[in-house]
Amino acid sequence: DTAVSQTPKYLVTQMGNDKSIKCEQNLGHDTMYWYKQDSKKFLKIMFSYNNKELIINETVPNRFSPKSPDKAHLNLHINSLELGDSAVYFCASSYSSGGNSPLHFGNGTRLTVT
């Protein structure tokens, strides 16, 4: 049973296109996240939702729009893709214990913008 699953695993697209990444977790967690991992393997938080409410919105371009239809799902839509958006995007989930609950990650979506 996959705990945190993301689709697609790979996404290759051209500049200017719009794309979406989907994430689902079956761990019963109430908090979900989007992280971006750059080529140097640095993980940086982008967004976090707690029970469908946006609680973290880092300095991310407006072209990125997350949506959480329920606490088990978190999607990321990206408009007008740019070369610099190429990275691996990870979805994660945890319990809302004020930062003491470990994150559980999906296996990532490798986005390549050409």
Next chain:
Amino acid sequence: EDQVTQSPEALRLQEGESSSLNCSYTVSGLRGLFWYRQDPGKGPEFLFTLYSAGEEKEKERLKATLTKKESFLHITAPKPEDSATYLCAVPRGSGTYKYIFGTGTRLKVLA
């Protein structure tokens, strides 16, 4: 400013050659330090949480320790399957869910 620094950046060991990875942190009011393992093409996998100085956690050949300024991940008699990137992370701030990650240590264990 809250910060997490890991060293070394990369480490090559012979099978059976024990060593330690370092994670130094500066954060006000530590509420836990997390260790993760990341294999190529996969997401980080949770290993340990340490909450207070002096605490130790063990799992197979791995042992994590914590002081007031840093954490060590000791690897005893490593095997090739221990090869991975090891990441540490701390939650930042109070009542938030922002985890600051270090840039990781890429470990390669040679047979």
